[in-house]
Amino acid sequence: MSDPNRKAPDVTDTVSSTRPAPPPVALVNPANRNEGAPRGDDEQVLRLEDVNIFYGDYQAVRGVDMTIGRHQITALIGPSGCGKSTVLRSLNRMNDLIPGARVAGRVTYHGEDLYAREVDPIEVRRRIGMVFQKPNPFPKSIYDNIAYGPRVTGMRVSNMDELVEKALRRAALWDEVKDKRKQSALALSGGQQQRLCIARTIAVSPEVILMDEPCSALDPIATSKIEDLMFELSRDYTIVIVTHNMQQAARVSHRTAFFTAEVDEQGERHGRLIEYDTTNKIFTNPAQKRTEEYITGRFG
């Protein structure tokens, strides 16, 4: 996945790259994918095998195994501090930015080890984008926020205006901002800012979008807009969302992973994956007692 020349992918065409024979799906631009791609197809996009994540000496997450399917919304739920964000950030190497953070075990993307020596984390993040808990638009115009990604990744864009419009439409923001694209993004409401952050992520045509509690700073109306949007986006994108709102997980996700923190023999707390199944199963008939306790509100 390393590509020293950062060869420019084309937005309107199939992504071309010189990297050594990657699995074909990684190279297909989601925007061009067959619209009617079957829901919940079993293809694995991401896979975690015995993943352990450390912050310095502290082990925040222990022994996580899970797979994330293509064009699905996978929700990570669990009480605060159980390592949801930590796991999420390990999927596009955002943990690299934290001094002392370390991932052991295997995280693979279409079978490729994301933590292999030759992998370029920047290329990883081009394919696996991220939306954060607090909307973080750049202090630039709405237009420049969207154009930022295509510009830094060197995408060959024949018509940037068109790309910006497409991204804004896709994020259901176009009607609200079409007349003020040149105005500062900071003037938007929180919900609009968050949709802008989603639009900005879509603009580089990633395959996977990671979302870390994207609605926790928003009011219920803005939240429901984002949920609709996620559902809509899942036709073309693979989405992993962290939420501590169980109704949200139940409403939007296809599969749900329940994490919690466990105290080990030495008295240290580690985040662990307790149960991972279809959302329906987790919320109606969980296999684990702790899952049931959590979703019924008796714990956590």
Next chain:
Amino acid sequence: MAVITPGAPVPAASVRRGRRRPGERVIEGFLVLAAVVSIATTIGIVVSLLFPTVEFFGEVSIIEFVTGTQWTPLFSIKQYGVLPLLVGTLWVTLIATVIAVPLGIGAAIYLSEYARPGTRKLLKPILEVLAGIPTVVYGFFALTFLNPLLIDLWPSDDKPEFQNLLVAGIAMGIMIVPTVASLAEDAMSAVPQSLREGAYALASTKMQVATRVVVPGALSGIVAAIVLGVSRALGETMIVTIAAGLKTDGIPWSPIDGAATMTSFIAGAAQGDLPVDSLDYLTIFAVGTTLFLFTFALNALSIRLVRKFREVYE
């Protein structure tokens, strides 16, 4: 301190007025005094510049002052054209800025975005100590080290003079690098981490995060850092007195000429025993007022720029 038993009623006296500690009054008085003194001093300086300046322009026309190309008030044939001093000042300030801005901002980007936390902790105080080196040291550094080097390396036969504006400008640039770097680094560190994360998540390289997100986000503080550096250069006296010489009898068209600046002229003239109220003595104030106007304009500009680029982060 009285021990209050839980549940017991609080003694009523404790809420009455009049128990205000007397120290409070004294401190408040001192703070008011400090504010008054600093404002009064500023007004005093302006007034003490203004009256002699007005008197000066009673004898020398403003036209001659701003258009004359020779400044020879201390010679037998007296000429009062301030342009040589002005051009000398502009050369030195320009050269210092050209050196200090890229180096200072570069160092700030390194410290804020590239250096490990440990390295930054070590380097930042060193930088701040560098900013405190007396300017006379830089002056001699320029005269005895930089200038011979410059003359040696100079490509053409038209070598720089023994004292020249270029070498003074270079030394001054080096002098203000720590100031610019330290303040610019403060501004960059204040850019929220969440913006960097957002940029990284959009597949930015480290350099792109620095140049496209952090620097624009910190622009207001960076501009303030640059302006502070430039105004230090504008007002700097010692380096130019030592390294650029005191020649004033013509406009220094080239930076390799030796020439006085406004500040070095004032310093030089104030050393002599000029009779108070002589025209010669008044020149000091006329030049001082000119310098003051420049500094004032620069500060006004900086306030506007800082406002323009200010980003309000929550």
